[in-house]
Amino acid sequence: MILTQNLTKRYGRMIAVDELNLSVQRQTVFGLVGENGAGKTSALSMLATLSTPTSGRAYINGHEISRYPREVRQSIGYMPDSFGVYDGLTVTEYLRFFADCYDVNKRVVQRRTMDLLERVQLTDKRDTYVNALSRGMQQRLEIARCLMHDPDVLILDEPASGLDPKSRLDMRGVLQGLRDMGKTILISTHILHDLAEVADEIGILRKGEMVAVAAIQVMLEHSNAYRTLRLRGDVADESLERLLAQDKQVLQVDKKENGWEVLYAGTARQQAMLLTSIVQAGIHLTEFAERPTDIEQLFLRLSAVQEGM
């Protein structure tokens, strides 16, 4: 449904997207996660036919984006990361305007407008001017706007950015609804947790390169199975590191300024035994604490472990 082959975007000498290979199956949700500047917008705007790839190819619904941009635009609903709304229009007028742009059959416009407003929880705002909506409502209206011509594919660039926690939750509900409608969705975010209940698969983009891809289910299982132990003590004393190296459940040890961070795969009982052996070895710690593993960090660590780094 969405396929890219070595898709690359350069701005002068800067490589914003570096030979991206992506495959998003029909009716699945793929989350593209990356920090600011990772290349998410550059990748998505090429797929939306708004910018030209420097090299490589991409296909949406079987249409190559550079050769068949018109067909691609009919197949997608694209929500950019920043957008302006038309201040002088009401919510309903705004959606009808876009229906006209896409030449949507007049007979279905009214029904679809009502259905979409309900889907994005804006039915009671249908006669409100769009500039009077909150940011969260405007972002949900944008989603409805993307759906007006009933595309199979949605490309959403940071749809939850700048929203307060309540609006983020509302947005999450809307995205889950789109997934249940059977849309194929490519969604970018810099907050992986936003995708945990929405995406089927996650890819992490860093400096234009896809550094890891995995099914969200696998990641969540890992995040339950692993935890991070925070140990504080004298980092000059190497006996703790020797002891940790003997424990098979210790996957990784990161030395910090005043202690260590340990990625640990053992059970609670094994963890208690580790603490006992530290005490018995006469090693003095000021802290031995467990904290939930950040799934993004875990994901990157596991992919590094798999690559033997």
Ligand SMILES: Nc1ncnc2c1ncn2[C@@H]1O[C@H](COP(=O)(O)OP(=O)(O)OP(=O)(O)O)[C@@H](O)[C@H]1O
């Ligand atoms: N038109 C442009 N001209 C030159 N450099 C650009 C242009 N657009 C983006 N860049 C650069 O390309 C890199 C990737 O930017 P991009 O906006 O694609 O990343 P992003 O992951 O979407 O980040 P953000 O979340 O901040 O939008 C950045 O270093 C950015 O400064």
